[in-house]
Amino acid sequence: MSDLQFDAQGRLRHLLTLEGIGRARIETLLDRAAGLRAAFAAGQGGPRPLAGRTVVNLFFEPSTRTRTSFELAARRLGAEVVNFDLAGSSTSKGESLEDTLATLEAMQADAFVVRHRENGTPARLAACARRAAILNAGDGNHAHPTQGLLDALTIRDRHADFSALTVTICGDILHSRVARSDLHVLRALGTREIRLCGPVRLLPDAAEVGSAVLTSDFDAAVEGSDVVIMLRLQKERMDAALVDSPDAYFERYGLDARRLRRAAADALVLHPGPMNRGVEIADDVADGPQSRVLDQVANGIPVRMAALVSLLEHPLPSPAEDPDR
Amino acid sequence: MSDLQFDAQGRLRHLLTLEGIGRARIETLLDRAAGLRAAFAAGQGGPRPLAGRTVVNLFFEPSTRTRTSFELAARRLGAEVVNFDLAGSSTSKGESLEDTLATLEAMQADAFVVRHRENGTPARLAACARRAAILNAGDGNHAHPTQGLLDALTIRDRHADFSALTVTICGDILHSRVARSDLHVLRALGTREIRLCGPVRLLPDAAEVGSAVLTSDFDAAVEGSDVVIMLRLQKERMDAALVDSPDAYFERYGLDARRLRRAAADALVLHPGPMNRGVEIADDVADGPQSRVLDQVANGIPVRMAALVSLLEHPLPSPAEDPDR
Amino acid sequence: MSDLQFDAQGRLRHLLTLEGIGRARIETLLDRAAGLRAAFAAGQGGPRPLAGRTVVNLFFEPSTRTRTSFELAARRLGAEVVNFDLAGSSTSKGESLEDTLATLEAMQADAFVVRHRENGTPARLAACARRAAILNAGDGNHAHPTQGLLDALTIRDRHADFSALTVTICGDILHSRVARSDLHVLRALGTREIRLCGPVRLLPDAAEVGSAVLTSDFDAAVEGSDVVIMLRLQKERMDAALVDSPDAYFERYGLDARRLRRAAADALVLHPGPMNRGVEIADDVADGPQSRVLDQVANGIPVRMAALVSLLEHPLPSPAEDPDR
Numbered sequence: 001m002s003d004l005q006f007d008a009q010g011r012l013r014h015l016l017t018l019e020g021i022g023r024a025r026i027e028t029l030l031d032r033a034a035g036l037r038a039a040f041a042a043g044q045g046g047p048r049p050l051a052g053r054t055v056v057n058l059f060f061e062p063s064t065r066t067r068t069s070f071e072l073a074a075r076r077l078g079a080e081v082v083n084f085d086l087a088g089s090s091t092s093k094g095e096s097l098e099d100t101l102a103t104l105e106a107m108q109a110d111a112f113v114v115r116h117r118e119n120g121t122p123a124r125l126a127a128c129a130r131r132a133a134i135l136n137a138g139d140g141n142h143a144h145p146t147q148g149l150l151d152a153l154t155i156r157d158r159h160a161d162f163s164a165l166t167v168t169i170c171g172d173i174l175h176s177r178v179a180r181s182d183l184h185v186l187r188a189l190g191t192r193e194i195r196l197c198g199p200v201r202l203l204p205d206a207a208e209v210g211s212a213v214l215t216s217d218f219d220a221a222v223e224g225s226d227v228v229i230m231l232r233l234q235k236e237r238m239d240a241a242l243v244d245s246p247d248a249y250f251e252r253y254g255l256d257a258r259r260l261r262r263a264a265a266d267a268l269v270l271h272p273g274p275m276n277r278g279v280e281i282a283d284d285v286a287d288g289p290q291s292r293v294l295d296q297v298a299n300g301i302p303v304r305m306a307a308l309v310s311l312l313e314h315p316l317p318s319p320a321e322d323p324d325r
Numbered sequence: 326m327s328d329l330q331f332d333a334q335g336r337l338r339h340l341l342t343l344e345g346i347g348r349a350r351i352e353t354l355l356d357r358a359a360g361l362r363a364a365f366a367a368g369q370g371g372p373r374p375l376a377g378r379t380v381v382n383l384f385f386e387p388s389t390r391t392r393t394s395f396e397l398a399a400r401r402l403g404a405e406v407v408n409f410d411l412a413g414s415s416t417s418k419g420e421s422l423e424d425t426l427a428t429l430e431a432m433q434a435d436a437f438v439v440r441h442r443e444n445g446t447p448a449r450l451a452a453c454a455r456r457a458a459i460l461n462a463g464d465g466n467h468a469h470p471t472q473g474l475l476d477a478l479t480i481r482d483r484h485a486d487f488s489a490l491t492v493t494i495c496g497d498i499l500h501s502r503v504a505r506s507d508l509h510v511l512r513a514l515g516t517r518e519i520r521l522c523g524p525v526r527l528l529p530d531a532a533e534v535g536s537a538v539l540t541s542d543f544d545a546a547v548e549g550s551d552v553v554i555m556l557r558l559q560k561e562r563m564d565a566a567l568v569d570s571p572d573a574y575f576e577r578y579g580l581d582a583r584r585l586r587r588a589a590a591d592a593l594v595l596h597p598g599p600m601n602r603g604v605e606i607a608d609d610v611a612d613g614p615q616s617r618v619l620d621q622v623a624n625g626i627p628v629r630m631a632a633l634v635s636l637l638e639h640p641l642p643s644p645a646e647d648p649d650r
Numbered sequence: 651m652s653d654l655q656f657d658a659q660g661r662l663r664h665l666l667t668l669e670g671i672g673r674a675r676i677e678t679l680l681d682r683a684a685g686l687r688a689a690f691a692a693g694q695g696g697p698r699p700l701a702g703r704t705v706v707n708l709f710f711e712p713s714t715r716t717r718t719s720f721e722l723a724a725r726r727l728g729a730e731v732v733n734f735d736l737a738g739s740s741t742s743k744g745e746s747l748e749d750t751l752a753t754l755e756a757m758q759a760d761a762f763v764v765r766h767r768e769n770g771t772p773a774r775l776a777a778c779a780r781r782a783a784i785l786n787a788g789d790g791n792h793a794h795p796t797q798g799l800l801d802a803l804t805i806r807d808r809h810a811d812f813s814a815l816t817v818t819i820c821g822d823i824l825h826s827r828v829a830r831s832d833l834h835v836l837r838a839l840g841t842r843e844i845r846l847c848g849p850v851r852l853l854p855d856a857a858e859v860g861s862a863v864l865t866s867d868f869d870a871a872v873e874g875s876d877v878v879i880m881l882r883l884q885k886e887r888m889d890a891a892l893v894d895s896p897d898a899y900f901e902r903y904g905l906d907a908r909r910l911r912r913a914a915a916d917a918l919v920l921h922p923g924p925m926n927r928g929v930e931i932a933d934d935v936a937d938g939p940q941s942r943v944l945d946q947v948a949n950g951i952p953v954r955m956a957a958l959v960s961l962l963e964h965p966l967p968s969p970a971e972d973p974d975r
Contacts, residue, residue, distance in 0.1 A: 052369040068754070094601065100599075103619070107625070108365075425924075
């Protein structure tokens with residue numbers, strides 16, 4: 001699937017997953033994000049390299065915060081953004097996803113930001129896109145690459161050298177696209193040790209995660225960690241009785257100040273949001289000095305700007321050059 | 326109704342229907358659309374003659390593709406676009422359509438793009454508009470003038486001389502605003518022969534269509550046609566048992582490669598979308614070399630640009646000059 | 651609550667209520683609105699002091715007309731506007747309002763336009779905002795400050811001296827945030843006499859309204875009034891049987907031409923819209939020469955522009971300077 005991401009010149013053509021994207025390219029994206037963050041820091045606007053370009057938000061799952069982050073990233077760079085409301089759209093008239101894509105491409109849409117509950121939908125769209133770039137904004141439990149990048153940028157702002165870091169990710173790892181994208185980016189950047197912690201039924205197979213440590217002992221996992229990434233416990237996991245109760249979950253897997261003291265001094269706390277306070281994270285940690293939750297949100301904008309600019313800066317292939325047409 | 330479209334100087338003031346719009350004016354609109362298409366071809370933006378203007382999308386029926394096409398046309402020309410969501414609006418608080426229009430006009434809206442399931446709603450709004458231009462984006466089975474224009478442009482790109490053309494329109498002609506607008510524009514451009522084909526219960530009265538041929542024999546209709554325009558079969562027609570089954574419909578009225586061979590060599594295939602594949606059109610035709618479906622979508626943007634610019638380039642009447650106020 | 655509105659230098663920091671805003675500041679806002687109205691009069695755009703700024707519409711109650719007015723005001727000044735759809739948002743995933751605000755602030759949102767059915771929600775958000783300005787677009791029956799300002803501007807366009815004016819407000823005063831904001835602004839501008847008229851059960855306590863006259867005799871209230879502000883009768887009041895019937899209400903509290911003749915010659919008629927024609931106002935008055943209903947709508951845009959510019963023209967406090975962080 002990741003081969004689709006690159007064109008014949010080896011340039012990034014779509015952003016579907018961080019799996020298979022190497023360290024140099026990741027660092028270039030993060031450098032670029034940091035540069036754009038500086039350029040827009042005054043809040044008075046910045047460069048507009050996407051003027052005249054059109055970005056379509058194609059969200060099949062509601063996600064106001066991610067959609068808004070992509071929308072602001074694209075608009076601040078000068079692009080027109082269309083929010084394609086899929087409830088009222090032709091897909092409800094039985095049009096295939098491929099025909100919807102082709103139609104919007106024919107309107108000169110340059111990029112599609114796609115969220116879908118099924119793994120692989122962004123890749124499926126990338127496979128049939130004639131010229132537009134596809135950005136995965138989260139598909140099933142597969143990948144959420146811009147979240148992985150913004151988490152990496154947030155950590156890198158404090159720790160330049162990932163080879164000195166122990167990072168713990170805690171929660172429903174099994175169903176988490178965030179955990180998978182974090183795992184790929186942390187590994188690409190050479191993180192020393194990655195610990196994946198959660199209830200046994202919510203942990204992935206060891207085969208999937210390679211050298212990462214799998215554990216259900218959160219106290220042990222936090223011990224000495226430089227970064228703790230807490231995942232949101234989806235309500236559907238509780239409803240499916242994969243978790244006994246919010247209180248019991250918090251008792252074993254919630255991050256409170258007491259537990260955080262086991263981590264390295266000044267360890268960073270991340271959470272992709274929205275937070276379930278009192279379920280996976282306590283108020284005093286969420287709002288405390290080690291929390292980087294709002295930095296993550298802030299970094300989401302320049303990271304998405306960097307992804308959009310990287311995908312759109314080269315001339316897109318012209319449909320006329322497409323031998324299939 | 327069509328008289329409302331022109332002002333005292335004979336200039337186009339609203340775009341409600343193609344009925345009554347003569348050949349010269351149609352050709353001017355198409356020339357203008359072709360010019361705007363060229364100006365925006367590089368995908369890096371183009372002229373912004375509508376900067377400072379406000380266009381309101383007033384859609385009482387969902388239609389993401391047409392709304393998006395108008396929205397992109399207006400925004401790429403520099404206009405602000407407001408999508409007026411009628412589910413959450415004052416019309417649900419019992420405000421009349423006329424009061425809603427007057428309110429939005431008072432906010433300096435310059436044009437309204439209107440879609441409504443009832444015939445004549447755009448004309449009703451044009452009759453009470455103080456200064457804004459009304460563009461019909463489809464009303465009932467009455468008219469869809471920009472669809473007619475974009476179909477004409479798509480055909481003209483290949484065939485400059487309509488007087489040499491035989492054009493067949495096939496499907497639910499009776500309920501189709503697309504068919505009616507196509508009929509008007511094809512006639513205005515001097516098309517040699519127009520054939521309207523569909524099940525007897527879905528054909529209009531002969532009195533309505535003048536010299537156009539009415540038939541239920543699709544094989545005969547396709548024979549020698551230079552252009553075949555396939556219409557979408559609405560699900561409600563099937564539900565209303567006006568059509569036996571999708572399969573039986575496809576058998577008699579679907580366009581597949583075999584049937585298309587009856588048409589002129591290199592005959593063009595058009596469809597307003599979204600397509601019901603396997604109901605009115607086969608995959609190999611929809612995706613084949615004679616299909617102009619995506620060209621139609623692409624042409625929709627410059628056609629709508631041309632309509633907006635033509636309506637808004639002259640100073641709009643000032644409310645102060647309105648003797649009724 | 652109103653102290654939250656001012657910063658340490660006494661500058662307006664949020665716009666939550668007109669209560670406690672003095673005459674000089676009100677007049678400055680109205681002058682500024684009049685200036686912006688003139689600057690944008692040609693309909694070709696105007697100054698863009700908010701370029702690079704981001705305004706978020708945070709509407710918990712549907713209100714297309716107010717939301718559109720704020721949206722156009724912000725966009726015409728150059729701001730990016732995000733309409734935060736609260737049905738599909740994280741608040742439906744259990745995120746607190748405060749976390750939603752913090753998240754959007756982290757995306758560099760500069761201002762939030764807030765409508766909510768509960769009194770005090772905008773103030774609650776202002777209390778926890780790190781840097782963004784909060785504009786109240788209507789909270790419960792508490793306040794609707796931009797409506798008060800636009801009503802004042804509409805009156806001032808005709809009558810420069812409020813100390814010579816008698817103004818009657820008629821309708822469901824008790825539940826009306828419009829009436830409360832009108833009362834505050836009219837008082838700040840030195841209005842000679844304010845009469846509040848409605849059914850006894852829909853009048854506020856005398857203690858709340860100070861020197862304003864409370865009455866249920868609409869004929870007497872209209873007598874000699876220079877301005878009559880009619881309020882919308884909410885359908886829920888009728889349903890709650892606080893009003894006998896629309897006809898009975900119109901008979902006693904509706905403004906028709908006969909009643910309007912009791913007012914001063916050329917008295918102005920205002921209504922915040924949307925109007926219930928035949929319930930609180932007759933067609934001949936709504937559409938008559940004394941009606942200022944559409945002027946109110948038109949003035950809404952420059953009034954909201956003036957509020958946005960006033961709140962955003964000073965550098966916003968940087969989160970880095972916030973000692974709580």
